[in-house]
Amino acid sequence: MTSVHRRAVPVPSRLGIGPMSKNAVDACIAVAHRRRQPLMLIPSRRQVEAEAQGGGYVEGWNTETFAAYVRHHDPEGLILLCRDHGGPYQNPRERAERLSGEAAMISAMASFREDVQQGFDLLHIDTSMDLDGVADVQVAIDRAVELYGECAEAAAQAGRSPMYEIGFEDQGRDTNDPFEFRDQLDAVLAALARHGLPRPTFVVAQTATKVVETDNVGAFSAAPSAVTYTVSALAGLTADRGIALKAHNCDYLTGAEVRALSGAGVDALNVAPEFGVVETRAFLRLLDRLGLTAQRDAFLAEAYASGLWRKWMAPDTTATDTDRAVIAGHYVYGSAKFAEIKEVAAKAAIREGIDVDTYLRDAVAEAIERYAAALPHPVPSPLAVAGN
Incomplete structure (x- = not known):
């Protein structure tokens, strides 16, 4: 088995950014243009979804309006629109309504079909x-x-050529066993080959x-x-098959850790919830600076009451209510209550010569820069160069 990764696999971008907010x-667009470096925006189905399936929680965007916004603000095409975690039961409604496997697959494909229609670059x-x-x-495979076959058919009908990313395991704390991973990937x-389908650009592995x-x-x-020894073996396997290795859940890593993963052969990585936390902390700092204690407390109460922190907590957590908020x-940036809080903050901030959104955007951009600076520039893939 190959144990040393040969970084020869072309990739459209090294870094995927979760669109946690407008x-x-x-910020992602600004960093891409400042660095002249392509970046991936990676909305999950919770964040951005087809209008017919209820849309997502970010900015009230559906797939069409999200794509239109990004394309309008990125005239140079440095941002790749990439569906993250598309598939059955990835939209909370599919579990809430207790959909059968068949119905969840139909729902997932409807979401993908809209992604294709709106020109997403990667699925x-x-x-x-x-x-x-x-x-x-085996069910996942x-x-x-x-x-994959249905997406390829929909893309052909629409005259599109999206790239693909595959993954069939929920993210855990450890790495894949390279031998098991090889067998699953080869299967x-x-x-895909039997059905005449193209190879994926990325495969997601467990990278600890x-x-x-x-x-x-x-x-x-x-x-x-x-871990880097095992990741190098996984990367060697994917490289030998002409596929790039993608790591997920790379939030809160240091620059040195990002460079170590990249050096071990990880071709690209995704970061998402960290940027939401960065923006929230920046907003709280601004509220403190402006002396808006009542608004600060109201924002924290709104966020805590959402309960959407629960999925992120450790079983033995010692987190305070503020930490959870x-x-x-x-998750509550789109609520009416947050809009009221932000309006008060904006009026107070302007008197101090501060634009709230610029302040928050700059905080997120700084966090994105930290990851982008730790990664090499991508070797463009033919599909990325050709466009969608």
Whole structure:
């Protein structure tokens, strides 16, 4: 088995950014243009979704309005629109309504079809989830191949050529076993080949990166030498097959840790919730600076009451209510209550010569820059150069 990664796989970008808010999207565009470096915006189905499926929680955007906003503000085309975690049971409604596997697949494909129609550059087909937990690996693989074929057919009908990313395991704290990963990947590639489907640009592997609360608690941080050795083996496997290795859950890593993952052969990585926390902390600092204690408390209460911090908490958490509210802050940016709070802050800030959105956008851009600076520039893939 290959144990040393040969970085020869072309990729459209090294860094995927979660669009946690309009300011995060604007920050991503600003960094891409400032660095002359392509970046990926990676909305999940929770964040941005087809209008027919209820849209998402970010800025009230649906797939069409999100794509239109980004294209309008990125005339040079440095931003790639990339569906993250598309697949069955990735929209909370599919579990809430107890959809069957077949119905969840139909729903997922409707979402993908809208992505294709709106010109998304890359589709992440993630079939790791099932109705009541994690899907069996073989079930996940079968579903991934089915959706892949339907996406390719929809793309051909629309005259599009999106790239693809595949993953069929929920993210954990450890790495994949390279031998098991090889067998799973080869099974998927063989199935794709039988159906005459193109190879994916990215495959997601377990790279021992895992976000809990506001820390990365994956094994990478605890045992970097052992993890980088295994990641190098995984990267060698993907490179030998002409596919780039993608790492997810890379929030809260240091620059040195990002460089170590990249050096081990990770071709690209995703960061998302950290940028929501960065913006929330920046807004709280601004409220403190402006002396808006009542608005600060109201924002924290609104975020805490959402309960959307629960999925991020450690079982033995010692987090305070404020810590929990900070984790959930970005989920309530679209609420009427937050709009009222932000309006008060904007009026107070302008008297101090501060534009609130510029202040918040700059904070997120600084965080994005930290990751972008730690990664090499991409070797463009033919599909990325050709466009969609």
